[in-house]
Ligand code: IPM
């Protein structure tokens with residue numbers, strides 16, 4: 285593998301005054317895959333939205349055409365106790381959130397803020413066309429075929445026209461997959477069901493905004509947001525892989541972050557972009573082994589638990605030690 289490092293987000297703002305430079309997009313385009321660290325931090329919080337670190341992330345997703353964001357949320361048996369939900373609810377959770385990533389409220393025009401009649405006003409636009417919905421639906425149905433063959437489409441069709449179009453188009457695409465079962469679920473009740481009975485979900489497909497919110501919820505009920513990887517794919521053959529968690533500015537520089545979501549993102553990279561499923565499986569078993577031996581970073585500790593806590597580097601080294609062992 286040949287690696288190149290480039291800046292995005294806050295680091296790029298500090299070095300170059302912009303969250304993502306054109307030449308970085310160009311280098312990414314020439315790669316097979318991008319492994320990305322989290323962007324953002326309190327230092328840049330006062331910047332307007334179009335100059336913030338997050339803009340770099342949104343732009344690279346859009347420019348690389350990465351419309352399908354896969355966020356698996358499965359529970360590691362060793363971490364069942366780390367969930368805030370009771371173990372009998374959590375055991376066996378295994379879902380995949382398929383989030384639309386390059387459309388909807390995040391990118392819709394018109395957007396912006398203005399002063400109108402002496403009042404500050406701001407607007408965003410939620411817009412989807414049928415092609416955007418059909419292609420993400422196909423990703424979800426195809427993924428379900430490799431799993432438990434159940435897709436839940438999450439929407440707000442009792443209020444939003446965009447969601448009504450989603451329901452129609454997802455129903456149409458479902459006919460191409462008669463072997464996969466489809467359910468439509470309102471987003472508010474889905475948020476409720478995720479904490480009441482998370483095991484009922486196999487594949488969840490939803491728009492950009494709902495997917496952002498529900499994927500954090502799905503991740504957290506498995507025990508720690510620090511565990512979950514994601515893949516962003518499109519039709520261009522490039523994949524982008526990043527942890528679901530954010531940059532956690534409150535613990536930056538202290539060597540206490542959990543590196544496992546980033547490591548598992550590299551596993552997804554091997555699997556989806558480099559056709560190396562065996563290497564991916566090796567990484568996953570190394571992570572599982574380290575957890576089963578009882579090693580924990582701070583975020584995985586239970587209240588009152590008296591185990592030694594590993595730092596980010598030490599956890600990374602342990603996983604590395606298990607690889608090729
Ligand atoms: C995520 C993040 C991003 C998003 C932010 C950092 C722009 O929350 O990947 O879920 O909203 O997509």
Ligand code: MG
Nearest residue numbers: 496497500528
């Ligand atoms: Mg998010």
